[in-house]
Structure formats: C-alpha cells, structure tokens
Amino acid sequence: MPExxxxxxxxxxxxxxxxxxxRAQDLSELADILTESFHPGDGIARWMRPFWRLGIYExxxxxxxxxxxxxxxxxxxxxxxxxxxxVGIVEMTxxxxxxxxxxxxxxxxxxxxxxRSEFRRQGVxxxxxxxxEEIAGEWGFSxxxxxxxxxxxxxxxxxxxxxxxxxxxxxTWESWLMGRSRRLFLRKHLAAxxxx
Numbered sequence: 160m161p162e163x164x165x166x167x168x169x170x171x172x173x174x175x176x177x178x179x180x181x182r183a184q185d186l187s188e189l190a191d192i193l194t195e196s197f198h199p200g201d202g203i204a205r206w207m208r209p210f211w212r213l214g215i216y217e218x219x220x221x222x223x224x225x226x227x228x229x230x231x232x233x234x235x236x237x238x239x240x241x242x243x244x245x246v247g248i249v250e251m252t253x254x255x256x257x258x259x260x261x262x263x264x265x266x267x268x269x270x271x272x273x274x275r276s277e278f279r280r281q282g283v284x285x286x287x288x289x290x291x292e293e294i295a296g297e298w299g300f301s302x303x304x305x306x307x308x309x310x311x312x313x314x315x316x317x318x319x320x321x322x323x324x325x326x327x328x329x330x331t332w333e334s335w336l337m338g339r340s341r342r343l344f345l346r347k348h349l350a351a352x353x354x355x
Contacts, residue, residue, distance in 0.1 A: 176246060176283055178290045181232035183223060188245040189234065190216040196273035229253040229267075229298060233290055235274075235283050247274040249287040251294065254304075267295040269305040272314075284317060292349055303347045310340035323347045 181189065194212040198204070222232065235247035254268040269291055274283045295303045307314050309328070323345040330341055 176235040176237055176286060177243075178233055178235055178286060181219070181223060181234055181248075183220075185234055185245055186216055186220055186223070189219055189248055192245060192248055192273050192275055193219075193271060195276065197271075227252070229265075231291075231294055233287055235287055245275075246278040247283040247287055248272070249284075249291060251291045253298075267291075267298060267300050267303050269303060272305075280313075285321065288321060292347070296349055301349050303349060305345050306342045307345060308340040309343055315343070318345055318347075321347065 190212050193215045194208055198208055198211040200206075200208050219232070222230065230250070230252040232248065232250045234245050236243035236245050249272045250270045251267055252270075253265040256264050256266065269288070272284060272287060274287075292303060304326075305318070305323070306329075307318060309315075324347070325343050326346050327344040328341050329344060
C-alpha cells in the first residue's frame with residue numbers, strides 16, 4: 160500500500176501517523192474509538208455503551224474474518240512499534256448503486272471515519288482519506304463517495320476543503336419522526352494521475 164502524503168505544517172497542528180490495515184489485535188482499541196465517536200453517551204445512553212461497543216467489536220471481527228477483495232479497514236497509529244497506539248480508523252468498500260439506477264454500477268464508499276477526540280483537527284482524518292483515495296484509484300475508480308450528517312459541521316468543513324461536493328440530501332425516518340439530522344451524500348472526483 161502506498162504511503163499517504165504528508166499534510167503541510169500550516170494552520171492547525173498535525174500529527175504524523177502511520178497508516179496500515181486492521182489486524183486482529185487492533186479490534187479492542189478500534190471498538191473503543193468507534194464507540195467514543197459514534198455513541199457518546201450521557202444519562203441513560205451511557206449505560207448502553209457497553210452493548211454498542213460489543214456490537215461494533217463483533218461486526219469488525221466478522222469483517223476481518225471474511226475478507227473481500229474490495230474492502231479495506233485502515234487504522235492510523237502512533238509509535239508503530241509492536242504496541243502502537245491507534246488514533247483513527249476508516250473503512251472503504253464497494254457499494255452497488257440502487258436498483259432504480261440504470262445502469263447499475265459499483266462505487267467506492269467510505270464509512271466509519273473516526274479519530275480519537277484528543278487527536279482531532281491534527282491531520283489524522285486527512286491522512287486516512289488520502290490513503291482511501293489512492294486505494295480507490297488502484298481499484299480503477301475516479302470518484303469516491305461518503306455520507307455525512309447535515310449537522311456535523313466540522314466533518315462537512317473538512318470534506319469541503321478536501322474537494323467533496325454534495326450530490327443529494329437524504330431524508331430518513333429518524334429525520335422525519337424524531338427531528339434528527341438529514342444525511343448528505345458527497346462525492347469527490349479523484350485526480351487522473353497521482354504520479355510525482
């Protein structure tokens with residue numbers, strides 16, 4: 160896998176990390192990062208966190224045991240010795256376009272981008288996304304897709320700076336019935352050539 164580009168040392172600080180694929184011994188730390196990022200809990204929600212964490216752990220363990228040629232889970236770590244510390248994660252796989260789209264095709268889709276709270280806004284997410292872009296190019300694709308919640312302003316700002324544009328606003332039953340945020344479907348057109 161190619162090394163990700165190093166972000167410039169300007170503006171917000173950045174953390175140099177190494178990117179690699181997920182290993183079985185990473186699962187516990189990975190489950191902690193995803194639970195912290197997607198299920199922060201106060202009050203009664205705090206009591207549900209162990210169940211969410213277990214579900215995340217088992218789901219990732221299953222994916223690791225059943226590899227697919229067009230699925231990758233990348234982790235960002237510091238130290239990169241035998242016992243490095245994971246600070247971020249991202250997954251990418253191929254998704255099929257909806258049946259009503261003609262012609263039906265597959266596209267690379269990013270999910271579960273998460274960075275430990277104390278490492279956010281330091282370039283970790285950029286490095287993970289840059290590596291996803293390189294892999295999508297190696298898979299033969301010229302566009303990359305993801306979803307972001309409409310009220311996640313920090314993530315939307317990052318994606319905008321990196322060249323992602325909104326294709327569609329998606330209403331969900333949660334946004335209709337519970338007033339939750341809508342999802343934005345974003346696309347980034349990848350550069351045709353990444354040669355130096």
